[in-house]
Amino acid sequence: MTQADVRVLVTIGMLVAYGLIMPTLGFFVTSALFLLLHMLYLGIRGPVWLASPIILLLGTAWALFERFLGVPLPHGLIY
Amino acid sequence: MTEILLDSAGLAFEPVNLLLVFVGAVLGTLFGATPGISATLTIALMVPVTFGMTPVHGLSFLGGAYCGAIYGGSISSILINVPGTPAAVATMMDGYELTKKGRAGFALGGAITASFFGGQIGTIVLLVAAPLVAAAALNIRSAEFFWIVVFAMSTVGAIGGGSVTKGLISAFIGLILGTVGTHPFTGSLRFTFGVQGLYEGFPVIVGIVGLFSISQVLYLCHGKGMDKQIDIPTVGSLWPGWVEIMKVKATYIRSAIIGTFVGVLPGAGADIASFIGRNEAHRFSRNPDEYGKGSYEAVVGSEAANNAVVGGSLVPMLTLGIPGNAVSAALIGGLLIHGMLPGPRLFTDQAHIIYPFILSLFAANLFFALAAFGGLKYLAKVVLIPQGVLASAVAILSVLGAYSYRNMIDDLWIMLFLGIVGYVLRRTGFPLAPIILGIILGPLAETNLERVMTIANARGMTLMGYFMSNTLTIVLMVMSIAALIYSVVREIRHQRSGKALMPLETD
Numbered sequence: 163m164t165q166a167d168v169r170v171l172v173t174i175g176m177l178v179a180y181g182l183i184m185p186t187l188g189f190f191v192t193s194a195l196f197l198l199l200h201m202l203y204l205g206i207r208g209p210v211w212l213a214s215p216i217i218l219l220l221g222t223a224w225a226l227f228e229r230f231l232g233v234p235l236p237h238g239l240i241y
Numbered sequence: 242m243t244e245i246l247l248d249s250a251g252l253a254f255e256p257v258n259l260l261l262v263f264v265g266a267v268l269g270t271l272f273g274a275t276p277g278i279s280a281t282l283t284i285a286l287m288v289p290v291t292f293g294m295t296p297v298h299g300l301s302f303l304g305g306a307y308c309g310a311i312y313g314g315s316i317s318s319i320l321i322n323v324p325g326t327p328a329a330v331a332t333m334m335d336g337y338e339l340t341k342k343g344r345a346g347f348a349l350g351g352a353i354t355a356s357f358f359g360g361q362i363g364t365i366v367l368l369v370a371a372p373l374v375a376a377a378a379l380n381i382r383s384a385e386f387f388w389i390v391v392f393a394m395s396t397v398g399a400i401g402g403g404s405v406t407k408g409l410i411s412a413f414i415g416l417i418l419g420t421v422g423t424h425p426f427t428g429s430l431r432f433t434f435g436v437q438g439l440y441e442g443f444p445v446i447v448g449i450v451g452l453f454s455i456s457q458v459l460y461l462c463h464g465k466g467m468d469k470q471i472d473i474p475t476v477g478s479l480w481p482g483w484v485e486i487m488k489v490k491a492t493y494i495r496s497a498i499i500g501t502f503v504g505v506l507p508g509a510g511a512d513i514a515s516f517i518g519r520n521e522a523h524r525f526s527r528n529p530d531e532y533g534k535g536s537y538e539a540v541v542g543s544e545a546a547n548n549a550v551v552g553g554s555l556v557p558m559l560t561l562g563i564p565g566n567a568v569s570a571a572l573i574g575g576l577l578i579h580g581m582l583p584g585p586r587l588f589t590d591q592a593h594i595i596y597p598f599i600l601s602l603f604a605a606n607l608f609f610a611l612a613a614f615g616g617l618k619y620l621a622k623v624v625l626i627p628q629g630v631l632a633s634a635v636a637i638l639s640v641l642g643a644y645s646y647r648n649m650i651d652d653l654w655i656m657l658f659l660g661i662v663g664y665v666l667r668r669t670g671f672p673l674a675p676i677i678l679g680i681i682l683g684p685l686a687e688t689n690l691e692r693v694m695t696i697a698n699a700r701g702m703t704l705m706g707y708f709m710s711n712t713l714t715i716v717l718m719v720m721s722i723a724a725l726i727y728s729v730v731r732e733i734r735h736q737r738s739g740k741a742l743m744p745l746e747t748d
Contacts, residue, residue: 166463173462174661177455177636181653189644193637200636204462204629211627215634223641231293233645 169204176200188238190220242372249596254604258301261294262601265305266608271623272306273313276323277461277631280310280511280748281674284571285449286638288578289645296579296594301601303575307568308360308605309612311511311548311748315352316617317624319540320345321471325624328511328550328748331519331543338535346477351540353479353613354486355493359545360606362497363504363552368599374560375588383696384708386561387689388717390682393563395721396508397675398728405732407671414666415679416686418443425688438651446574447643447652448659448680452673453567454639455660460667461632470625479614481537489538492522493545500546504553507678510566511547511554511748518546547748552602559587559595563682567674567747570681578646667746674747 176196184192197216206212227233252258265287272283287306291299314329319336332352339348381389397412398405421432422442433439486493496518503514522542523532532539554565555572562583564570576583579594587595613620643656663673697707708714 166465169462170459170664173459173632173636174657177657177660180640181650181657184640184653185650189641193640197633197637200633201629204632206627206629211630215630219634219637226290227292227645233292235641235645236648 172203173200176203184236184238186238188241189235190224191238191240193220193223245592245596246600249593249600252297252593252597253301253600258298258597258601259604261298261302262305262604263608263612265302266309266605267612267620269306269309270313270316270609270612270620271309273310273329274316274325274620274623275313275626275631276317276321276325276624277457277628278635279326279453279457279567279746280307280314280328281449281567281571282453282457282635283307283310284568284575285446285454286635286642288446288571288575289642291575292578292645296581296591297597297601299579300575300594300598301605303572304598304602305605305608307572308548308551308602309609311551311568312352312356312360312544312609312613313620314547314748315356315540315544316349316613316621319348319352320473320476320621321624323624326511326748327746328515328547329543330512331515331547332540334519334533335531335536335539338533339537339540340474342535344477344535345474346479347481347485347537348535348540349476349613349617350479350481351485351537352544353610353617354481355496355541355544356548357606357610358493359497359500359548360551361603362494362545363501363549364599364602364606365552366501367552367555367602371556371560371599372588374556375585378560378585379589383689383692384711384714385717387686387693388708388714388721389561390563390686390689392717392721392724393507393557394675394678394682394686395724395728396506397678398508398725398732404670405728405735408675409728411666411671411673412675412679414671415676416683417679418448418676419680419683420687422684425684426691436651436655438649438655442684443655443659443680444646444652445570445577445677445681446646447655449571449574449677450639450642451656451659452663452676453571454635454642455656456663456667456673458632458636458639459660459664461628461635463668464628470627473621473624476618476621479617485537489522489541491525492538492541495521495525496542496545497549500549501553503546504550504565505556507557507563507565508675510568510674511550513747514550515543515547519543548606550748555599559583560585562685564678567677570674570677573681672747 180196194216227235272278311328314326315332317323317325318329318333322337324330324333336348394412398409421439499518500514503509519539519542554569557563557565558569643652697704
């Protein structure tokens with residue numbers, strides 16, 4: 163079981179956790195949490211590299227699905 | 242016919258549609274240029290984005306992304322010796338050599354012109370051939386369709402990636418996964434294990450997102466250099482000049498034709514097309530010694546072929562529902578999301594959607610070329626994204642794609658399950674594309690086979706007797722057996738010579 167294999171297992175675990183948490187916290191919050199924690203886990207550092215993907219991805223998803231397409235993504239306790 | 246084309250041109254080339262094609266082409270190029278995101282993955286991730294669009298808009302956008310992604314892979318292949326997509330692996334060999342010699346722009350320009358030319362040729366063939374095939378397909382009966390599907394599956398072994406045996410096993414795994422769901426005739430549930438989301442079988446989009454996207458996320462996480470960044474070499478002028486282009490005009494044409502034909506074959510995709518294109522260019526080349534050391538001709542040979550696959554792959558996909566490669570399989574999801582079923586009826590009942598889509602591909606090829614010539618410097622920056630960011634981002638994009646299909650949480654679990662299966666299979670050397678082929682074609686084959694059995698029974702014939710009573714069926718049976726025999730021969734030859742086989746990930 164190499165370090166690399168551990169990374170894969172942890173990722174699977176995080177995705178399982180995502181599936182379990184998403185109905186409660188909604189798409190945006192859960193995704194932001196996943197992105198942040200997963201990137202940190204994989205060794206990404208620096209506020210720019212951490213924040214930009216989150217803002218870009220979720221911002222575009224929000225604008226696209228909630229605004230333009232009118233197909234809302236699941237919301238949860240916080241948003 | 243001219244009337245339909247004129248009306249369709251009006252729809253295809255109206256400003257909003259063109260804008261969507263352009264955006265699709267640029268996004269496709271960016272995703273394609275990103276190492277770790279294949280063209281198949283690009284389309285799989287973009288399909289849900291087209292949700293709220295009209296069918297013409299949605300398909301045109303996806304078409305733009307398809308063309309752009311297949312081209313885009315060449316950018317990272319040439320600049321940093323890492324293929325952006327499997328379709329661009331063959332381009333790496335000479336493309337990067339040119340970059341090392343300080344002629345990156347020359348190679349990049351070759352890739353742009355070749356991709357543009359190949360793409361347009363493939364689209365022309367699509368426009369001419371598809372209506373003809375569709376018209377013929379209207380007369381195809383169950384027995385013939387069954388054997389077409391069987392033939393399609395058997396080409397997987399003959400041409401597909403990796404070991405032939407593993408390719409066929411993958412195809413069978415796909416067939417088994419395809420049985421999950423409601424039995425087409427009796428209505429009983431098979432292998433659903435109480436999961437509501439599986440009542441209609443594995444949804445194509447969720448299947449592709451899971452098998453290709455999540456498995457890729459896991460694959461990326463397994464790799465090294467999660468947080469590293471790479472340097473991009475400086476790029477000079479992109480335009481190769483007419484002299485250079487004319488020197489290898491035979492290669493442009495030959496590769497485009499090769500790519501179109503390889504695209505039509507269900508078992509082979511853009512990656513294989515690019516290898517064949519390059520190899521044939523080498524065979525007919527006046528300067529064969531240049532190959533491997535930085536040959537412009539080699540880059541053209543590879544890139545013209547892979548973009549021609551776009552048009553070629555859409556011929557069987559649109560007319561018969563049999564995808565010509567993994568990307569067109571993902572595009573089936575795009576059709577389904579807009580309430581369309583691939584098949585000959587597309588060209589009769591939904592001609593007002595399909596023809597504009599095909600015409601928009603001409604614009605798509607033009608747009609990625611223009612975007613590349615104008616802004617390659619900026620597009621290329623996408624290779625700077627660290628793998629770790631990519632892995633996480635693709636994971637969330639996959640979740641978005643899988644969930645937005647029908648807002649069922651079940652789909653997330655299905656996606657994850659298939660992702661793990663796909664990852665394990667990739668690590669053990671099994672190609673993934675045949676699995677998707679099996680999932681899509683399995684139910685088709687079964688439905689038609691049931692019909693054939695019913696008919697044969699009613700006529701008092703045995704199954705074999707019924708098959709032998711029709712010339713076309715006999716021909717297809719022979720072709721299928723021939724393909725399988727060829728696969729076995731190829732496998733034995735490869736095992737003896739120990740030569741490296743084709744890449745496992747495919748476009």
